[in-house]
Amino acid sequence: TEAITGALLAIRREWLDAHAAGFELAGQAGxxxxxxxxxxxxxxxxxxxxxxxxxxxxxxxxxxxxxYPGPDVPTEDFGVIQMSRDASLVxxxxxxxGTLGDVTRALSILRQFYNRARPYSxxxxxxxALSIEGAIQxxxxxxxxxxxxxxxxxxxxxxxxxALDAATxxxx
Numbered sequence: 472t473e474a475i476t477g478a479l480l481a482i483r484r485e486w487l488d489a490h491a492a493g494f495e496l497a498g499q500a501g502x503x504x505x506x507x508x509x510x511x512x513x514x515x516x517x518x519x520x521x522x523x524x525x526x527x528x529x530x531x532x533x534x535x536x537x538x539y540p541g542p543d544v545p546t547e548d549f550g551v552i553q554m555s556r557d558a559s560l561v562x563x564x565x566x567x568x569g570t571l572g573d574v575t576r577a578l579s580i581l582r583q584f585y586n587r588a589r590p591y592s593x594x595x596x597x598x599x600a601l602s603i604e605g606a607i608q609x610x611x612x613x614x615x616x617x618x619x620x621x622x623x624x625x626x627x628x629x630x631x632x633x634a635l636d637a638a639t640x641x642x643x
Contacts, residue, residue: 506534506535507534507633508556509530509535509559509560509633510537510538510540510549510553510558510560510562511526511527511530511537511538511562511564512539512541512542512563512564513543513544513564513565513566514563514564514565514573515545515546517542517566518543519542519564519597520541522564522596523539523542523562524539525621526562526596526624529621529624529625530562538556538558540552546563546576546577546580547584549563550581550583550584551584553581553584554586554589559590559591559613560592560593560594560632560634561581561591561593562594562595562596563577563593563594563595563596564596564597565596565597566597569595574595577595578593578612578615585612587611590612591612591633592616592632593614593615594615594616594633595617595618596618616632
């Protein structure tokens with residue numbers, strides 16, 4: 472696990488170094504950072520972070536600004552980070568033994584932090600045993616999705632998943 476994580480982080484560093492000039496130019500020009508924002512991590516009790524690291528890298532390669540608190544994140548922290556960073560997407564990796572109860576509990580906690588003026592979508596990963604895939608409408612969230620693999624996220628991103636316009640979100 473450590474070797475794979477190290478390799479993924481090395482690949483990420485190479486990619487970020489190659490694209491850093493573009494990110495820096497936007498900041499130096501005094502332009503606001505218009506990249507969509509996501510929060511990515513693993514649910515409390517889940518130390519298996521390779522999947523969430525892959526999601527982080529996929530989002531970054533698709534132009535997202537990602538806040539990554541890492542593994543074993545209390546659900547409340549996802550809500551606090553989403554609010555403080557105005558994220559339009561929260562991605563939560565469930566433990567291998569994840570259940571619908573874990574999903575229900577996480578959504579219940581996130582609802583307590585939800586601000587309709589700052590809408591966002593939630594995506595859960597790591598659910599192959601539950602055989603749930605796709606998106607459902609779950610009030611108050613823009614959507615709640617179950618993405619069993621990175622390719623499902625890539626397909627969803629190509630369709631505009633999670634990328635709310637910050638100006639529109641602030642005016643809601």
